[in-house]
Amino acid sequence: MTPPPSSYLDSNQCAILALWYEVNASLSAYHKLLSAFGGAQQAWEAGFEAWQALGIHAAHLARHKNKEQTSASIDRIEQALTAGQYQLIFADQSEFPAQLLQIYDPPPLLFCRGNINRLQQAQIAIVGSRKPTAHAQKTTFDIAQYLAQTGYVVTSGLAMGVDKQAHLGALAQTDSDYQGRTVGVMGTGIEVFYPNHHDKLFSQIIEQGGCIISELLPHTQPHKHTFPRRNRLVAGLSLATIVTEATIKSGSLITARLTSEQGKQVFALPSHIDNKNAEGCHHLIREGATLIYHPDQVISDVNVQLDFSTNQSSLTAPSKPSTPRRSSPQSAADKTSSVHSMPAHTSSPIKVPEHLSSIYGLLDWHGQDLDALLIASKLTAPQLISQLMELELLGAIDVQGGRYLRL
Structure with a gap:
């Protein structure tokens, strides 16, 4: 008995889905059955005793014995597909991600x-x-x-x-x-x-x-x-x-x-x-x-x-991949400044002016006190406070408990 093809799924797809349902999405059982019988339709058509001889789990055997329940499950999935609630793609279709076919235990289908x-x-x-x-x-x-x-x-x-x-x-x-x-x-x-x-x-x-x-x-x-x-x-x-x-x-x-x-x-x-x-x-x-x-x-x-x-494979490359920034060794200051180009938590990233990049590079998300920043920056107190104020007005940093930290 082959699961009947529907208006949405052909007979082989119905067989794959029926098998997937009866083994309750068990990858090991599914691949064991395919290996033993050569295909989803042959595996689904095989009798209870043939499955039992393979050592298939009792719960899967019980589902395999109840064909009416399997058909009802396929009908419900088809109704959902027809209603557009989700999509279903199979491993032999072009829409299926080719990279998943390269893993050890690929799924036979994906709901999307x-x-x-x-x-x-x-x-x-x-x-x-x-x-x-x-x-x-x-x-x-x-x-x-x-x-x-x-x-x-x-x-x-x-x-x-x-x-x-x-x-x-x-x-x-x-x-x-x-x-x-x-x-x-x-x-x-x-x-x-x-x-x-x-x-x-x-x-x-x-x-x-x-x-x-x-x-x-x-x-x-x-x-x-x-x-x-x-x-x-x-x-x-x-x-x-x-x-x-x-x-x-x-x-x-x-x-x-x-x-x-x-x-x-x-x-x-x-x-x-x-x-x-x-x-x-x-x-x-x-x-x-x-x-x-x-x-x-x-x-x-x-x-x-x-x-x-x-x-x-058919994997599609990014339309505008970024240019790698590893052509030459960077100093610590260069490394810090390169991070500034990473977008902020908004769609409009904050751009730190060049004259503030050095002090900005000394800050982190844990906070630095003024004394530590004076030592690290080698600026005078008025210079440092002026630059910190500019960064704060830009919305790039915050002050919490006397410690300056990035936002």
Whole structure:
């Protein structure tokens, strides 16, 4: 018995979807059945005893025995597709992201909402803590905004904290050519909002031209096992992964490990040594991740990989990749000033005048007192106070408890 083709899905697609439903989106069971029977239709048509002989889980066997339930599930999905609630693309279709076919355990299909063309474009993942420091949130937002402005798509896992700031940073564009350059990978069914209060973020991504995907069946609820699966897709879609802040036990380290196992580069931002939230980044750097202080460093390295990738697949390169800034060694002052070009937390970045760049370069997001700045800058007190006042009027810095810090 073959699942009947519908007006939306052909017979082979129905068989793939039926099989995916009956194994409850189990990658191991799905690939075992395909390997044993040679295809989705043959596997779905095989009898209960044939599945049982392969050692298929009892819950999957029970679903396989109830063909009416399978057909009803396919009907519900087809109705949702016809109503435009979401899209469904299969691994043999041109719309399916080719880079996912290169990973060890590719999904046979993806449920999608939004602009699926984003899946074909060059992506860089940004991941990190669900409870990041204010500094990490701002840095994540700025890096994502910068990458999107240079033509890359920012991919993340739609979680709280760093993931959310990565998506929002990519969406913070006024130029229509760069709007919506983000892909969100879900650890739930395509219509399940998690966290619950992120429904506005999901809507914003879709409305502004981004894309949200899930390999899991509709209505799948969050579970501790679904998020590592999501992480492998985040890594698989992307040319590289940036970890902006993470603890040692963060799921972001799973994404970093998967990125490395897929032969791609991992980047990590350093922080001060007593920041417990950054211990994961420091561990990654010690284990061989590339330390970065500006997204141009990521772009420079990724462009080399992209030149190769675009010759091997249909991946679309950024329309306006930035020019790498690594042609010559930089002094400490040069390194600091290069960070100033990274966009601020708004669509109109603050431009620090050249005569203020030296003092601005001495400031951080933790704060410096006046005495320390006098020693470091070698300016007189009136000169220093005058420059700090200019920066404050520009909205580039703030004063909190007598300490000057960047905004």
